[in-house]
Amino acid sequence: MGAHRLWAHRSFKATFPLRAVLVLFQTISLQQHIHEWTQNHRIHHKYSETDADPHNAKRGLFFSHIGWMMYEKHPEFTSKIQRMDMKDIENDCLVMWQKKHYLSLALLVSFIIPTLVPWLCWGEHLLNAVMVPAFLRCLVLYHITWSVNSLAHWTGGKPYEKNIYPSQNAVVAFLAMGEGWHNYHHVFPWDYKTSEFGGFTNINFTTLIIKLCSKVGLAYDLKTVTPEMIEKRARRTGDGTYKGPSK
Template structure:
């Protein structure tokens, strides 16, 4: 029996906004070995990410002197920001796997700015490109180019020409028409400064007398760096290691450690097989805080039209293309 407000689909959609593993290109050795233009390093990004990670390592020495509330606040902000990516930029805007009313869309836009991983529009465009051209040079973080490239190296070099060319061909009219996406795009830099750095640092200082220095390094810097790497692991580790029970022909895999760190985004073989499923998993809330969040919003009447794949379709796909299939 379907949960309230869940749309049951009998076959995977091939909508351009979501993509489908049924139409994802099969990557051959010849494709992987194709000649690429020389990579052009973006030294500004190299320096900034190096400084961020060094600052995050330094943050670790401040943990023993931090107030317990500061540690709890940092953990809360980690989840708050993560949901902006997972429930917001990913499942709502990139895949349109469910719909949300204006209050939740505004909240998710704030959460997305807290995560500071590019605006909703840019993140969604790159992700749609990733699904449509997965593991090719048109994939922004092509895992065929190695762990480091798919994890963070793709952000340290100029985009491959195929990413730019194919990205311009994607259907993005839905995002351009969304006022929340447009406003966030326009106010992205000040919103990031406010929600990613200022608010996380000021709350411990104002409400329980934490050192502003400690709160900045733990609730802003360390939390932000950990959040980035959790998201990057979906692009790297979850495209390399794990089980492939739904489609053994593709790289994305079920990786429980990634699911845990990325609040539910590690069921990646399922997600690339059924990208239109709002839960990105057939197991509901299991290691999937994002699905719990969306279902809670649906219970409150703020999310609806959650797209879900029927169990018989999932079972049939496992038998046809999963690791246990002929």
């Protein structure tokens, strides 16, 4: 929700308190600081499935899932990322503060606190306190996130654009709280819902959270796409599985 829909795509705006909470959550996830995550994601969208894409799905399922972090970066990626405009991110004081203190913050909120709380508060065995809320939590979260880069680029329908790898994957959407409707997302990346139908209709819990934040004034300027634009694009470039807007 934070690094992806707010900072990477600017699909909505958030007040300072909400941004602070999202910075905390991103740090807990232990998936790079927001500046680096956003930079990688923007280049992924701009050069999707090319050598400049950090997790290019054309290089195979393993590479797009985890292999991209094991291999030396392709020269095209290295060249393009140096020219990626990140001024909007660099003007965000919270994001840059997180970047400056990322290692110490990540160690504290991802390992030290999750280990100490169960160990000291209810007498959990220290090994369990280390392995489950710290290491196992990170492992599960990593593979769910990586599945968006791999499985959601390999299997599923393509109702909006048939000539790209990103697909509609309900399993990934369920696990990643709405991030698996990837064919839609790559066609309309600025839509805060990342799917045609938000909420429970398309298994999109993150959209429900953003809507709730909007209701209480924490999120605003939510960007979306008109049903007419969606249908026009689907009829023109989709794979024929588009069923039209919900009634």
